[in-house]
Amino acid sequence: MTVDPAARVAELRAQIAHHNERYFAMDAPEISDADFDLLVRELTELEAAHPELAVADSPTQTVGASATFAPVEHEIPMMSLDKAFNTDEFDNWHTRLVRAAGEGRELGSFVCELKFDGLAISARYENGTLVRAATRGDGRVGEDVTANVATIANVPKQLGSDAPAILEVRGEVYMPISDFNALNDARREAGEQLYANPRNTAAGSLRQKDASVTASRNLRWFAYQLGQVEGAPTLTRHSETFEYLDSLGFPVNDQVKVVESADAVKAYFADAEARRHEFDYETDGAVAKIDSLAMQRDLGVTSHHPRWAIAFKFQPEEKSTKLIDIQVSIGGKGKATPFAVLEPVFVGGSTVQMATLHNEDQVKVKNIRPGDTVLVRKAGDVIPEVLGPVLSERAPDLPEWTFPTHCSCENHHPLSRSEGDAAHYCLHPTCPIQRDAWIEHFAARAAMDIEGFGERTVQLFTAQGLLSDIAGVYELDFEAVGQIEGFGEISVRNLETSIEASKGQGLGRLLIGLNIRHLGNSGAHVLAKAFGHLDKIIEADLETLASVDGVGPTIAESLRAYFDDEINLGIIERLRAAGVDFNGPEVIEVDQTLEGLAIVVSGGLENFSRDSVKDAITSRGGKSPGSVSKKTTALVVGESPGASKVTKAEELGVPIIDEAAFVELLETGVVPPG
Numbered sequence: 001m002t003v004d005p006a007a008r009v010a011e012l013r014a015q016i017a018h019h020n021e022r023y024f025a026m027d028a029p030e031i032s033d034a035d036f037d038l039l040v041r042e043l044t045e046l047e048a049a050h051p052e053l054a055v056a057d058s059p060t061q062t063v064g065a066s067a068t069f070a071p072v073e074h075e076i077p078m079m080s081l082d083k084a085f086n087t088d089e090f091d092n093w094h095t096r097l098v099r100a101a102g103e104g105r106e107l108g109s110f111v112c113e114l115k116f117d118g119l120a121i122s123a124r125y126e127n128g129t130l131v132r133a134a135t136r137g138d139g140r141v142g143e144d145v146t147a148n149v150a151t152i153a154n155v156p157k158q159l160g161s162d163a164p165a166i167l168e169v170r171g172e173v174y175m176p177i178s179d180f181n182a183l184n185d186a187r188r189e190a191g192e193q194l195y196a197n198p199r200n201t202a203a204g205s206l207r208q209k210d211a212s213v214t215a216s217r218n219l220r221w222f223a224y225q226l227g228q229v230e231g232a233p234t235l236t237r238h239s240e241t242f243e244y245l246d247s248l249g250f251p252v253n254d255q256v257k258v259v260e261s262a263d264a265v266k267a268y269f270a271d272a273e274a275r276r277h278e279f280d281y282e283t284d285g286a287v288a289k290i291d292s293l294a295m296q297r298d299l300g301v302t303s304h305h306p307r308w309a310i311a312f313k314f315q316p317e318e319k320s321t322k323l324i325d326i327q328v329s330i331g332g333k334g335k336a337t338p339f340a341v342l343e344p345v346f347v348g349g350s351t352v353q354m355a356t357l358h359n360e361d362q363v364k365v366k367n368i369r370p371g372d373t374v375l376v377r378k379a380g381d382v383i384p385e386v387l388g389p390v391l392s393e394r395a396p397d398l399p400e401w402t403f404p405t406h407c408s409c410e411n412h413h414p415l416s417r418s419e420g421d422a423a424h425y426c427l428h429p430t431c432p433i434q435r436d437a438w439i440e441h442f443a444a445r446a447a448m449d450i451e452g453f454g455e456r457t458v459q460l461f462t463a464q465g466l467l468s469d470i471a472g473v474y475e476l477d478f479e480a481v482g483q484i485e486g487f488g489e490i491s492v493r494n495l496e497t498s499i500e501a502s503k504g505q506g507l508g509r510l511l512i513g514l515n516i517r518h519l520g521n522s523g524a525h526v527l528a529k530a531f532g533h534l535d536k537i538i539e540a541d542l543e544t545l546a547s548v549d550g551v552g553p554t555i556a557e558s559l560r561a562y563f564d565d566e567i568n569l570g571i572i573e574r575l576r577a578a579g580v581d582f583n584g585p586e587v588i589e590v591d592q593t594l595e596g597l598a599i600v601v602s603g604g605l606e607n608f609s610r611d612s613v614k615d616a617i618t619s620r621g622g623k624s625p626g627s628v629s630k631k632t633t634a635l636v637v638g639e640s641p642g643a644s645k646v647t648k649a650e651e652l653g654v655p656i657i658d659e660a661a662f663v664e665l666l667e668t669g670v671v672p673p674g
């Protein structure tokens with residue numbers, strides 16, 4: 001079948017215009033960025049192959065903009081970046097540049113940066129005062145969002161006395177992932193429609209008529225480029241821009257790295273993609289820029305993008321797929337949770353075919369129906385999420401989904417939802433699905449962590465009558481287990497060992513395993529710490545329970561109801577008899593060795609995660625700021641530290657130490673001599 005290129009170009013333009021409108025005007029995209037890029041790409045290629053079809057107002061030449069804010073003409077256009085979707089395309093870019101540089105002339109070093117998935121902003125300072133902030137718009141004319149940008153905490157409003165006459169700083173405004181998740185958690189609780197992703201939420205928050213709405217959201221930005229500058233020291237390298245911006249108090253990202261070869265750029269890209277989930281902000285790629293500003297000038301720009309920079313795009317984290325069905329799973333304690341059954345789709349590094357939909361209201365606010373094409377996203381690290389339907393692809397007569405009225409187990413007991421509760425429950429005490437789910441939950445990793453005690457094993461044991469509740473896990477007849485097909489001597493012994501080991505998991509995990517309605521994992525650990533022993537929780541009255549920080553009245557009531565139930569108390573006594581540890585964690589007092597000290601960490605450490613390194617510093621009374629200043633006690637450098645931090649520390653004479661010296665510093669409070 002041949003496709004008429006003119007017809008396809010028209011179709012693509014219409015589709016792109018539609019999706020631009022959804023994205024820019026409504027902040028409600030229907031397709032993923034990756035799918036959108038593919039449309040633009042196909043159109044760009046068709047226009048290149050058929051120049052007679054190219055027109056000035058093609059979406060390949062413009063980006064969407066709206067008329068809500070006053071227009072601002074950029075003195076220097078805000079260009080976009082050329083993109084490479086794989087290393088071959090990067091190599092092609094590099095080869096082109098080497099050729100363009102001319103025989104015998106080196107390109108020199110590259111500056112590698114992350115490509116933040118936020119919204120580009122230009123902030124203009126005159127004699128050190130922030131006078132105007134604008135969005136990128138179509139690159140030539142943007143929108144005046146000064147009042148909104150002025151509410152962003154880490155955008156300097158006033159620079160020091162050494163500020164130049166004119167300084168235009170460009171950077172990316174974003175919403176930290178942790179703030180985005182907290183915002184959505186609150187909306188989920190309130191039964192409100194969830195925001196699609198941090199980028200759109202940041203864009204929506206920034207483009208508010210009422211700047212106090214912007215102020216209520218924790219937006220941030222990273223500065224990464226200079227625009228118009230007058231009266232500033234002459235810089236010769238892009239990497240110096242970061243040092244300069246940092247010295248003026250602008251937040252620069254700590255992953256910036258100067259490298260010397262194209263291979264090292266590719267290594268940076270690969271590393272950045274592998275570590276993208278370590279950051280509390282979204283990235284959709286990494287950027288390489290030629291470091292030498294003289295070389296940048298010589299290479300020049302096209303009508304869209306500078307030749308001296310390229311964005312390497314990461315694998316997309318949002319994709320569209322078919323919603324095959326919505327089913328309901330029954331958890332321990334009978335909670336009925338709807339989940340999406342999806343046509344398998346590779347997103348965010350793994351194949352997704354199921355995603356929780358939380359409860360009936362969430363299915364309603366997401367407005368999805370079996371048969372819909374839906375957008376799927378990997379939220380945070382691992383949990384896949386259905387964002388919503390692609391309405392333009394919905395069949396006209398697609399029926400709405402309704403919550404099942406009965407449990408799918410053999411008892412077919414009605415599912416009920418009580419007032420004020422978002423969840424449905426099957427309240428039948430002998431529901432076999434509930435029983436199995438509870439035992440499985442008890443043995444799961446976050447609870448008693450019994451290896452080899454997954455769904456299949458639980459179902460096998462309950463079906464054989466070897467197990468009927470969680471206490472039964474510690475009363476198992478291993479001889480009978482050994483008779484079951486597939487359970488050899490070694491697997492029985494392994495199972496016995498891991499069950500025995502689980503007895504010592506401690507109160508926090510035990511509380512999780514007890515499966516108390518409304519009590520989440522962190523609440524369980526808080527309780528364990530606060531009470532120190534299960535019996536103290538069992539004896540506590542409602543008021544005492546509710547007074548624990550992070551518990552509150554709903555959980556307190558649920559705890560009381562749980563521990564007033566004879567059946568539950570019977571199970572607990574059997575757990576005690578089996579020797580399960582009912583004690584909470586010992587509260588260890590750490591020496592305040594770092595009181596009054598500020599320690600900045602840059603790059604990956606071997607024995608600390610990002611969180612644990614912060615914890616190690618703050619629990620000892622120290623501070624762990626994000627940037628180096630005169631007040632910094634030491635800069636700890638790990639794998640791939642941020643270049644600007646290292647330079648800054650060197651400039652200011654702040655000691656730079658490695659991980660081993662850091663460990664010593666934690667213990668002694670003294671920076672070991674280098």
Ligand code: IVH
Binds near residue numbers: 117
């Ligand atoms: S430099 C002339 N650096 O990507 C180059 N842009 O497609 C100007 N972006 O509009 C941009 N991270 O919103 C640059 N480290 C980074 C970036 C970055 C994200 C965005 C920015 C820009 C778009 C270009």
